[in-house]
Amino acid sequence: MIKKLVSVFSHGPLHLVIIFVALIWILPSVGLLITSFRSSADVAASGWWTVFEHPFNFTRYTLENYQEVILKIGIGRAFLNTLLITIPATIIPILIASFAAYAFAWMEFPGRRFLFVILVGLLVVPLQMTMIPVLRIFNKLGIAGTFPGIWFAHTGYGLPLIIYLLYNFISGLPSELFDSSSIDGATPFQIFTRMVIPLSLPALASVTIFQFLWVWNDLLIALVYLGGTPAVAPLTVRISALVGSYGQDWELLTAAAFVSMALPLVLFLGLQRYFVKGILAGSVKG
Amino acid sequence: MKFVIHTKKITPWLYISPAAFLLFFFLVYPSINTVYISFFNYNSEIFIGIKNYLYCFTNEIMLSSFRNNALWVILFVPLTVSLGLIIAVLADRVKYESMVKSIIFMPMAISFVGAGVIWKFVYAYRPVSAAQTGILNAVRSFFQLEPLPWLIIRPWLNNFCLVMVGVWIWTGFCMVILSASYKGIPHELLEAARVDGATEFKIFWKIILPLMKPTVAVVATTMTINVLKVFDIVYVMTNGNFNTEVVANRMYKEMFIFRNYGRASAIAVILLMLIIPMIIINIQRFREQEAIR
Numbered sequence: 400m401i402k403k404l405v406s407v408f409s410h411g412p413l414h415l416v417i418i419f420v421a422l423i424w425i426l427p428s429v430g431l432l433i434t435s436f437r438s439s440a441d442v443a444a445s446g447w448w449t450v451f452e453h454p455f456n457f458t459r460y461t462l463e464n465y466q467e468v469i470l471k472i473g474i475g476r477a478f479l480n481t482l483l484i485t486i487p488a489t490i491i492p493i494l495i496a497s498f499a500a501y502a503f504a505w506m507e508f509p510g511r512r513f514l515f516v517i518l519v520g521l522l523v524v525p526l527q528m529t530m531i532p533v534l535r536i537f538n539k540l541g542i543a544g545t546f547p548g549i550w551f552a553h554t555g556y557g558l559p560l561i562i563y564l565l566y567n568f569i570s571g572l573p574s575e576l577f578d579s580s581s582i583d584g585a586t587p588f589q590i591f592t593r594m595v596i597p598l599s600l601p602a603l604a605s606v607t608i609f610q611f612l613w614v615w616n617d618l619l620i621a622l623v624y625l626g627g628t629p630a631v632a633p634l635t636v637r638i639s640a641l642v643g644s645y646g647q648d649w650e651l652l653t654a655a656a657f658v659s660m661a662l663p664l665v666l667f668l669g670l671q672r673y674f675v676k677g678i679l680a681g682s683v684k685g
Numbered sequence: 686m687k688f689v690i691h692t693k694k695i696t697p698w699l700y701i702s703p704a705a706f707l708l709f710f711f712l713v714y715p716s717i718n719t720v721y722i723s724f725f726n727y728n729s730e731i732f733i734g735i736k737n738y739l740y741c742f743t744n745e746i747m748l749s750s751f752r753n754n755a756l757w758v759i760l761f762v763p764l765t766v767s768l769g770l771i772i773a774v775l776a777d778r779v780k781y782e783s784m785v786k787s788i789i790f791m792p793m794a795i796s797f798v799g800a801g802v803i804w805k806f807v808y809a810y811r812p813v814s815a816a817q818t819g820i821l822n823a824v825r826s827f828f829q830l831e832p833l834p835w836l837i838i839r840p841w842l843n844n845f846c847l848v849m850v851g852v853w854i855w856t857g858f859c860m861v862i863l864s865a866s867y868k869g870i871p872h873e874l875l876e877a878a879r880v881d882g883a884t885e886f887k888i889f890w891k892i893i894l895p896l897m898k899p900t901v902a903v904v905a906t907t908m909t910i911n912v913l914k915v916f917d918i919v920y921v922m923t924n925g926n927f928n929t930e931v932v933a934n935r936m937y938k939e940m941f942i943f944r945n946y947g948r949a950s951a952i953a954v955i956l957l958m959l960i961i962p963m964i965i966i967n968i969q970r971f972r973e974q975e976a977i978r
């Protein structure tokens with residue numbers, strides 16, 4: 400009993416430090432969320448923390464900011480654009496990468512090692528090295544500023560990491576699996592669709608969340624290959640433009656930012672496990 | 686001999702060719718082309734030798750971008766890695782570990798643009814007469830201090846404030862990796878040291894840290910690569926004004942605002958040169974790993 404008390408007290412500072420750090424980390428986001436539900440008059444008159452004086456006074460909260468940013472300022476359209484960009488730009492590279500990772504892991508061909516070393520090097524090539532030539536080709540092909548253009552750009556840029564992560568997983572599958580099935584007369588494609596893909600679902604889930612969040616949150620690639628036209632611009636591009644033009648209207652900026660954060664946060668909280676696994680596979684094993 | 690699936694000669698190429706084509710089209714060829722056009726004028730018509738590079742190393746704004754990138758590396762890498770490590774080790778001792786880790790890790794899920802809005806609001810500044818709605822200045826007012834325009838006071842405070850946004854985003858990433866590595870340390874080892882009367886502090890420095898050194902090195906290189914390419918945070922929060930310019934934002938401006946493809950390419954090449962040591966480390970690590978296989 401006394402021992403327990405002593406341990407609680409001696410751990411007091413530990414709890415304090417941890418809770419303090421956690422508070423610092425979460426407060427800025429709490430401020431954003433609260434501000435997005437306050438009226439513009441309130442936001443201009445007092446800080447968001449003052450709502451805690453009467454936290455359940457619901458007359459002080461409003462959905463007007465969301466209405467305005469989604470319907471009038473074009474965040475609704477931008478949300479749709481982000482979805483239209485993100486879904487194909489997640490599916491296409493994962494499809495292409497799984498074929499490549501499978502071949503790298505379980506097939507023999509001349510130059511296999513050499514090509515893989517190049518792939519590992521490409522993992523860290525800054526996108527800035529590629530933007531001007533790719534943009535020039537896009538302009539010639541007439542796909543700059545279009546969704547297919549950015550789908551392929553995200554595919555090309557996402558492939559090194561996705562192949563690498565899937566390779567790590569697929570090459571770790573037990574070789575007896577392939578041994579017995581190729582004796583049974585299964586073709587390489589059948590082995591791929593019937594065994595490799597089903598067994599790799601955890602790894603596929605990891606890279607899917609990775610690529611989805613990466614594309615959803617991307618600013619640079621969208622700025623360069625899509626530009627700011629409202630018909631195609633995703634959330635990140637629209638919101639960074641709003642920061643310039645609505646610089647002091649915090650209730651609108653925070654609402655717009657929250658619209659862009661909601662889906663990633665839900666995904667993150669629901670699938671954190673796979674996200675963490677992906678990060679660990681990518682950086683510790685590598 | 687490693688087991689491989691028996692295939693026709695052409696089959697592996699069918700599997701890798703879509704990926705190989707896209708990698709060549711989006712990464713290999715453009716990178717080579719960028720090196721080439723960095724020796725040409727703004728529209729790539731006239732060969733001008735190393736003039737673009739001379740510009741990069743003499744122009745005042747370019748030099749200040751290099752300085753700021755160096756400041757980012759010096760502050761950001763040690764801060765993210767050490768905070769990530771400390772939080773990983775401390776959180777391991779409490780029952781609500783997973784909740785704390787989720788909170789620290791959460792910024793990784795949102796965009797840098799979103800993070801930029803969040804923190805611009807934290808740093809919001811109004812004149813002394815008005816109520817402070819940014820939390821940092823509200824805290825200062827509470828202590829009877831004058832509010833500060835955090836993002837404008839150059840050159841140290843505003844750059845430091847931007848770096849802190851990066852730290853807020855990336856510490857969770859470091860924490861996750863370091864935490865996994867920490868949990869891999871055999872418990873008996875730490876218990877034995879405790880029985881021998883070593884203080885927690887000593888255990889951390891003499892046992893935990895040396896054992897985690899390889900992972901710390903991996904995380905530090907990853908963070909260095911990230912920070913050299915830093916763009917979004919600066920683009921959204923200050924757009925490089927008030928002496929906060931960084932190399933990647935400068936490249937974007939040369940490309941899209943000044944339409945000088947020669948200079949923009951030269952900046953990209955310099956960025957690559959800064960990152961190449963990291964690429965070499967990456968490939969070496971891969972080779973070692975293959976050797977173990």
